[in-house]
Amino acid sequence: MSFAAQTKSELCRIAGQEQCCQKAECYGMWLSSKHFSHQAVCLTTEHLEAAHRVADLTAQTAHVIVDVSVRLTRQTTHSSQVTVAGEDQRETFLRFFGHTGxxxxxxxxxxxxxxxxxxxxxxxxxFLSCGSVTNPEREYHLELVAPFWNLAKDIQLLLSRVEGLDLQPAVTNRKGTFLVYLKGSEQIADLLTLIGAPQSSMQLMQVKMLKELRNDVNRKMNFETANLDKTAAASARQLIAIETIMNHMGLSQLPEDLQEIARLRYENPEMSLRELGENLAIPLSRSGVNHRLRRLMELAAELVPQKDSQKG
Ligand SMILES: [Zn+2]
Structure with a gap:
């Protein structure tokens, strides 16, 4: 089951609400349905529980009986159509919500x-009628599809005014319908809790925490690997320099301080600069070690052209 379907199932389990809230929820479902006019009152949903819920709410609040028909749209998807049949019934129904149709x-x-x-x-x-929410493993996105621009703006305004929440919904146009959408895990989690899906909300925040933890670990590992690579590459350059000196003039020709660091490095390619410094007869700081190793590299660089010119 998708995250959106699971969230809707959680919402459909809400029971025992006040009459006023039943009416408001019922109104929300119908207002954002595809047809809400005197020609047709019809709601289509792929969520069977939502279809039954709107049927129940309509009967309880407006005392109007609806038809529910289910058909297979794709191989595994069922689409439910909830319809208020008959012009008289539609008129009564629309008037109940203060609309002319x-x-x-x-x-x-x-x-x-x-x-x-x-x-x-x-x-x-x-949300039950026209909403969906993306699996938080993929991205944080919740959208409500409204059939009219002004209705989309009304929903946006209502969301942005919810007391105690800092919701910042945006509205956009997609293929002749209008989307009110929220981005950002906190906003989406807040809205899900508000409308009565605290479990889905919590699941979203848990996924977010796990994702952040994974990213942290990855970042740290990348950082450490990069550092290791840099250290190893520097050590390899130093070893080449020391070997060059050994082959061309022998380490014994070097001043004593350079001899010592050259031998130590040659025998311990994996040591950090700090460790090298600690292992000298007279311990030396990291930058001191670095300075001596640089002198070795410069010396080796001077030796190599000599070799080339002798060859030439
Ligand atoms: Zn109420």
Whole structure:
């Protein structure tokens, strides 16, 4: 089951809410459905529980009986159609929510959100009917598809005004429908908790924490590997320089301080600069060791051209 479907199932298990909230949730589901006019009142959903829920809510609040039909759309997907049949029934139904069914531009009728508690219920209805949320393993994205621009703006306004939450919904146009969407794990988790899906909300935050932990570990490992590579590469260059000196003039020709560090490095290619410094007869700082090794490299560089010119 997808994360969105699982979230909707969680929402569909909510029971025992106040009459005012039942009406608000029912209104949210129908208002964002494909058809909400006197020609047709019809809601299509791939979520069977949501279809049954809107049927129950409609019967309980508006006392209107709906038809629910289920058909197989793709091999495994069922699509449910919930319909209010008959012109008289539709008129009664639309009037119950304060609509004429003739509005050219459907807007949110705030009269259906009677009490402060109804806001969350209304948003739950909207999400159940036209919402979806991406699997948090992939990305953080929650969207509500509204059939009208002004309705999308009404939903956006309602979301941005939810008390105590800092929701920043955006609206965009996609192929003739209008999307109200939220990005960001905190915003999405907050909204899911608000509309009554705390389990899904918690799951989202857990996935986020795990993702961050994995990223942290990866970043640290990359950092350490890069550092190791750098140290190993530097050590290899120093070894080449020391070998060059050994072959061309012998280490015994070097001043004593350089002889000592050359031998120590040659025998301990894996040691860090700090470790090399600690193992000298008279311990030396990291930068002191670095300075001596640089002198060895410069010396070796001077030796190589001599060899070339002798050859030539
Ligand atoms: Zn209420």
């Amino acid at each position: 003739c509005e050219p531009n459907l807007r949110l009728n705030y009269a259906n959100l009677e009490n402060p508690c109804c806001e969350a219920a209304f948003l739950r209805g909207i």
